[in-house]
Amino acid sequence: MGGERRYRHPKSSSTSKARKSSALPIVLYLILLIVLSLAVFILYTKDILLDEHQVPFLRVQKSESKQGSEDALWEASSSYGLRSCVKPSSKYKYASVSDRFITVRSNGGLNQMRTGIADMVAVARIMNATLVVPQLDKSSFWQDSSTFSDIFDEDHFIEFLRHDVTVVKALPKHLESQPHARKHFTLWSGVSYYQDMMDLWKEHKVIHVAKSDSRLANNNLPLDIQRLRCRALYQALRFSPPVENLGNKLVERLWLRSKRYISLHLRYEKDMLSFTACTKGLTDAEAEELRIMREKTNHWKVKNINSTEQRLGGHCPLTPKEVGIFLDAFGFPNSTLIYIAAGKIYGGETHLLELKTRYPNLVFKEMLATKEELGTFAKHASQSAALDYLISIESDVFIPSHDGNMARTVEGHRRFLGHRKTITPDRGGLVQLFDKLETGDVSASKFRRYVKQLHKNRLGAPRRRSNPMGIKGHARLRLEEPFYQNPFPECICHLDDSVK
Numbered sequence: 001m002g003g004e005r006r007y008r009h010p011k012s013s014s015t016s017k018a019r020k021s022s023a024l025p026i027v028l029y030l031i032l033l034i035v036l037s038l039a040v041f042i043l044y045t046k047d048i049l050l051d052e053h054q055v056p057f058l059r060v061q062k063s064e065s066k067q068g069s070e071d072a073l074w075e076a077s078s079s080y081g082l083r084s085c086v087k088p089s090s091k092y093k094y095a096s097v098s099d100r101f102i103t104v105r106s107n108g109g110l111n112q113m114r115t116g117i118a119d120m121v122a123v124a125r126i127m128n129a130t131l132v133v134p135q136l137d138k139s140s141f142w143q144d145s146s147t148f149s150d151i152f153d154e155d156h157f158i159e160f161l162r163h164d165v166t167v168v169k170a171l172p173k174h175l176e177s178q179p180h181a182r183k184h185f186t187l188w189s190g191v192s193y194y195q196d197m198m199d200l201w202k203e204h205k206v207i208h209v210a211k212s213d214s215r216l217a218n219n220n221l222p223l224d225i226q227r228l229r230c231r232a233l234y235q236a237l238r239f240s241p242p243v244e245n246l247g248n249k250l251v252e253r254l255w256l257r258s259k260r261y262i263s264l265h266l267r268y269e270k271d272m273l274s275f276t277a278c279t280k281g282l283t284d285a286e287a288e289e290l291r292i293m294r295e296k297t298n299h300w301k302v303k304n305i306n307s308t309e310q311r312l313g314g315h316c317p318l319t320p321k322e323v324g325i326f327l328d329a330f331g332f333p334n335s336t337l338i339y340i341a342a343g344k345i346y347g348g349e350t351h352l353l354e355l356k357t358r359y360p361n362l363v364f365k366e367m368l369a370t371k372e373e374l375g376t377f378a379k380h381a382s383q384s385a386a387l388d389y390l391i392s393i394e395s396d397v398f399i400p401s402h403d404g405n406m407a408r409t410v411e412g413h414r415r416f417l418g419h420r421k422t423i424t425p426d427r428g429g430l431v432q433l434f435d436k437l438e439t440g441d442v443s444a445s446k447f448r449r450y451v452k453q454l455h456k457n458r459l460g461a462p463r464r465r466s467n468p469m470g471i472k473g474h475a476r477l478r479l480e481e482p483f484y485q486n487p488f489p490e491c492i493c494h495l496d497d498s499v500k
Helices: 002-006 012-073 110-126 152-161 191-202 224-237 241-257 268-277 282-297 307-312 320-330 349-356 381-394 405-416 429-441 444-454 474-479 495-499
Strands: 101-104 130-132 181-182 206-209 261-266 338-341 397-400
Touching: 002 282, 012 444, 101 110, 110 191, 110 224, 110 381, 130 224, 130 495, 181 191, 181 338, 241 261, 241 381, 241 495, 268 282, 268 307, 307 429, 320 349, 338 381, 381 405, 397 405, 405 495, 429 444
Parallel strands: 101 130, 101 206, 181 206, 261 338, 261 397
Antiparallel strands: none
């Protein structure tokens, strides 16, 4: 066998050399291919091993990113070093005892009465008068028989204001039978107006103020008067112990249910829808019921209202369905705990279901408190509203579906307490987006982006009180942003300014 291998035919040997030379590149190619394949295999397995080690880390990063995004959703805007400042100036003088008295009949719901009372404290100061503890409205829509001391801490109110205005619980007996000057003070009046009203003291010892709402201007008042209004509303008008105690308990119970909660002031009560003639999403029978109610309510002057025009003008409260779409666009998860700060929702569960299908974690005060705890509150609308107010002040986010008295007052108080996050829906802009979303003219992703852009400056960040441009006279006063909705700059300032 070995001999055969050593023996070569001359012709055969030359052929073999040719084959060897032609086979060499193929062998080299195969070797190179094998080496490259091994290299690729090693790199691939290395990537797999790296991925296996990095997967848990990547998941944590994704979770932290999601958590960070959710935290940002709840975070309040920076206060930029601003703080509440209500201290009187160095020129401010303590109140002196006066034998002239102002009696007040507060009108409206809880927050309309609260802001009106705070204004009357300032008016009594301007007119150098003793203020008698105001009477509360018992004859309006709410039909609430509560007295001042049922809702507010009367003794605290008197004691807290002792250096600003003398406050007494009742008119002295010898003045009860004497003629009183009954006065409807002009809306949004300044200091000079009330100084002129002091001429009434020449003939009367008692002035009875028939209505207290919006009787003082929003702007152009002395700093000390503006700060007195803030002290009166945010510090002197403390709720009564029963209201404060139950309100604090309900806040604690909400936080036990969830780390954070939204207080939603859902203005979808019968009186609100009737007054505004807003019928979007209602049946014909419901719309007719609201029209009849409006016709029969004498002090509602405007009877014939175009519902469509109202809605397109942004004058209607958001419907429960619209609120759900709005919250979803902002990015609030459907597990969000939402406290409904409102009275009886019109249509009950039927209309509320339009919100509940998106956000099932809805709670009312009746779900947080026992029947025994709510005993007297259930029969008194203003006391019940006081609980809603306290819960809304302490909420992580406050969202009103309409800009009524409570919405404005809560917003202002939250600004005063450090610009806590308040999202005020731009109803006029939202209506257009809702309609486009419904008709398919805008995609869901674009809708979310537009909603966030529309509200980037409506999150409760610090800003000066806004005033209408190019409007003069009484119309301007009506369109000004209310003082109690945004008490900046008079009652919110930098530390150096507060000292000045």
